[in-house]
Amino acid sequence: MSGGGVTDSVFEDGFKAIIRPNCSMSPRGLVTFVICLTVVSLSIALSFLSLGLWMVLPFAGLETIIVAVAIAASVRRASDYEMLIVDGDEVTITQNRGGRTRTSKFQRYWTQVRHEPGATRLQPDRLLIGSHGRFVAIGADLTEADKKRFAARISTVLRVG
Amino acid sequence: MATAEAAHHEEHHHPSGIMRWITTTNHKDIGTLYLSFSLMMFMVGGAMALVIRAELFQPGLQIVDPHFFNQMTTMHALVMIFGAIMPGFVGFANWMIPMMIGAPDMALPRLNNWSFWILPFAFTMLLGSLFAPGGGPASGWTLYAPLSIQGGMSVDMTILAVHMMGISSVLGAINIVVTVFNMRAPGMTLMKMPLFVWTWLITAYLLIAVMPVLAGAVTMLLTDRHFGTAFFDPAGGGDPVMFQHIFWFFGHPEVYVMILPAFGIISEIIPTFARKPLFGYASMVLAVAGIAFLSFIVWAHHMFTVGMPLIGELFFMYATMLIAVPTGVKVFNWVATMWRGSMTFETPMLFAISVVVLFTIGGLSGLMLAITPADFQYHDTYFVVAHFHYVLFSGAAMAMMGGAYYWLPKWTGHMYDEKLGKLHFWLTAIFFNITFFPQHFLGLAGMPRRIPDYALQFTEFNVMSSIGAFGLGFSQLLLVYVVVKCVRGGEKASAEVWDNPKGLEWTVPSPAPYHTFETPPQVR
Numbered sequence: 001m002s003g004g005g006v007t008d009s010v011f012e013d014g015f016k017a018i019i020r021p022n023c024s025m026s027p028r029g030l031v032t033f034v035i036c037l038t039v040v041s042l043s044i045a046l047s048f049l050s051l052g053l054w055m056v057l058p059f060a061g062l063e064t065i066i067v068a069v070a071i072a073a074s075v076r077r078a079s080d081y082e083m084l085i086v087d088g089d090e091v092t093i094t095q096n097r098g099g100r101t102r103t104s105k106f107q108r109y110w111t112q113v114r115h116e117p118g119a120t121r122l123q124p125d126r127l128l129i130g131s132h133g134r135f136v137a138i139g140a141d142l143t144e145a146d147k148k149r150f151a152a153r154i155s156t157v158l159r160v161g
Numbered sequence: 162m163a164t165a166e167a168a169h170h171e172e173h174h175h176p177s178g179i180m181r182w183i184t185t186t187n188h189k190d191i192g193t194l195y196l197s198f199s200l201m202m203f204m205v206g207g208a209m210a211l212v213i214r215a216e217l218f219q220p221g222l223q224i225v226d227p228h229f230f231n232q233m234t235t236m237h238a239l240v241m242i243f244g245a246i247m248p249g250f251v252g253f254a255n256w257m258i259p260m261m262i263g264a265p266d267m268a269l270p271r272l273n274n275w276s277f278w279i280l281p282f283a284f285t286m287l288l289g290s291l292f293a294p295g296g297g298p299a300s301g302w303t304l305y306a307p308l309s310i311q312g313g314m315s316v317d318m319t320i321l322a323v324h325m326m327g328i329s330s331v332l333g334a335i336n337i338v339v340t341v342f343n344m345r346a347p348g349m350t351l352m353k354m355p356l357f358v359w360t361w362l363i364t365a366y367l368l369i370a371v372m373p374v375l376a377g378a379v380t381m382l383l384t385d386r387h388f389g390t391a392f393f394d395p396a397g398g399g400d401p402v403m404f405q406h407i408f409w410f411f412g413h414p415e416v417y418v419m420i421l422p423a424f425g426i427i428s429e430i431i432p433t434f435a436r437k438p439l440f441g442y443a444s445m446v447l448a449v450a451g452i453a454f455l456s457f458i459v460w461a462h463h464m465f466t467v468g469m470p471l472i473g474e475l476f477f478m479y480a481t482m483l484i485a486v487p488t489g490v491k492v493f494n495w496v497a498t499m500w501r502g503s504m505t506f507e508t509p510m511l512f513a514i515s516v517v518v519l520f521t522i523g524g525l526s527g528l529m530l531a532i533t534p535a536d537f538q539y540h541d542t543y544f545v546v547a548h549f550h551y552v553l554f555s556g557a558a559m560a561m562m563g564g565a566y567y568w569l570p571k572w573t574g575h576m577y578d579e580k581l582g583k584l585h586f587w588l589t590a591i592f593f594n595i596t597f598f599p600q601h602f603l604g605l606a607g608m609p610r611r612i613p614d615y616a617l618q619f620t621e622f623n624v625m626s627s628i629g630a631f632g633l634g635f636s637q638l639l640l641v642y643v644v645v646k647c648v649r650g651g652e653k654a655s656a657e658v659w660d661n662p663k664g665l666e667w668t669v670p671s672p673a674p675y676h677t678f679e680t681p682p683q684v685r
Contacts (some may be wrong), residue, residue, distance in 0.1 A: 016502075017225060019310065022264070022344060022345075022346065022347065023343055023344070024342065024345035024346070024349070025342045025343045025345055025348070029342070030342060030343065033338075037366075037369060037370075040370055041370055041373065043409075044370060044371075044373075044374060045373060045374075045377075046379065048374070048407065051368060052392070053377065053378075053392060053403065053407055055377040055378075055380045055381045055384070055392075056373055056374050056376075056378075056407075057376030057377070058377075059372075059373035059376040059377050059380075060373040060377075063331055063369065063372065063373050066331070066332070066335060067335055067338075067369065069175065069269075070272065070335045070336070070339050072341060073254065073268075073269060074268045074269070074339045074343045075343075077268075077343075078343075095574055141265075143409075143676075144674075144676070
């Protein structure tokens, strides 16, 4: 069970923050759930099969596959994270979404932190970190208030260095 | 691992106008879409009910021919069940479940969008079948074989529409289950979840378990019609009674799909206006689970008259009567929650109390129908029509109305017009009883259901019922007016809206921000 949110730590001449989405159930728990569901669904389908009504089975099988795929997609989210490391003169942002990792590096003293409100009510605020016209949006798993707090924290860390 | 070379200062293009609603993956938008669709279908299905009641106002054939009358009874049920009640509850689930468990959105937002947008196509197909050669489906919503095997092209359209509705329901159910399991805020253990979330979790299980059965049943109907199979066609050695078994194996859990979320809604409303915590939370959860389990072993009470063995009749009779136990626990707990509470009677509470009273009447008439020898008398009479309308209208639909008034300020940021809300409640409750209570007497006196004409001795009660139906139908325009008025403006609602309500949804401002709980709140 992953609580999600920001966890940060300060070390000598550096700072590390990890942002994770919240996942309330372990992958093992979700697999157990899929197995339970499959047993119930297939038992019903096999009972009808024994009566000659075989067409329930393909639909039950298809549905089981969709449930498994949906669970897998949700489990995969548990491994998503965003990591920001300030170490010496370097700022490194590593973003892992759906198993794909992207790393961006910036020079610490040129790095800017921008907190931009959404252009409309429907758009979330954006937290941008970068320099020289190259910015990375981070903190999609944070609330607007937490984005503001996180932006202030990072700005302080960068200035202190 | 790739290094970001280019600027990621990407713009988030959020479409506006109609494209916003077509492409949205936001749970609140999709909840609004479901609820609007449900209200629209409620009006369409209601108009069909008025055609039925207009014809039954007097004995004899006055307004429609018998075949069209049968199309109306069939379509009224399909539209109300699959178009109004089920999408309505999914709308509530979309809006409320993420906020109640402290999640930023549903677990699978794109799937959520797709689940909704299948529905308009399904209902275009279903309603379009009325214009097919030979008219719409006329075999009743149960599509019993062999009548449905003999129907025209409209039956094929209905089967395809039922498949689409089934896909929509299953995808919605999968999304709800995954969301509840994987996206609860830290500290939000299963036994801390609001009862509405529990009822929907169990409802989603039921849907996932029984929807393949419906899909298989209607597909076998289709192959009997067009591909030379004989699953249910007696002309080829098939067994039409087997269709009834397979249909009701889906159909009875489906009844609970339509009522369990209603239980959840009133379990949220009553504690707020009684200003007491819900009495017997754990027993409420167990009762819902018990009802769901029993729903799988009672299906044949819908078909006592087909001639099943005595042991089968006894089993299904006792199993059905057993459902009264967990249901009784729930009714007791709602009453116990109100007992010595500091009660006030705002519109949502009026609806919730009426659900407790009127649903109990429906439950008791259900117990009468569960008694096999008595059912031989009541089967396919207006007593059954009265029974299931007390369960589905005054249970499911009125719970949804109460829920809409309860959460409308949270959704829109405005208070609804309390005077008009109360007027809507009283008109609905009074006209509902004028419409459906006399139908008990009609059924007990032997008036069959699904007929456009009747014997003269049934006239008075039918006149009463039809007058009530028109009053009930037109009263619902008031609901539309109140909702539209509330959406457009009104007194500003506070975050809590009511007097110290419990639940995470009341911790966010009104209207609820477009993006809530991107970081989960801590639940203690």
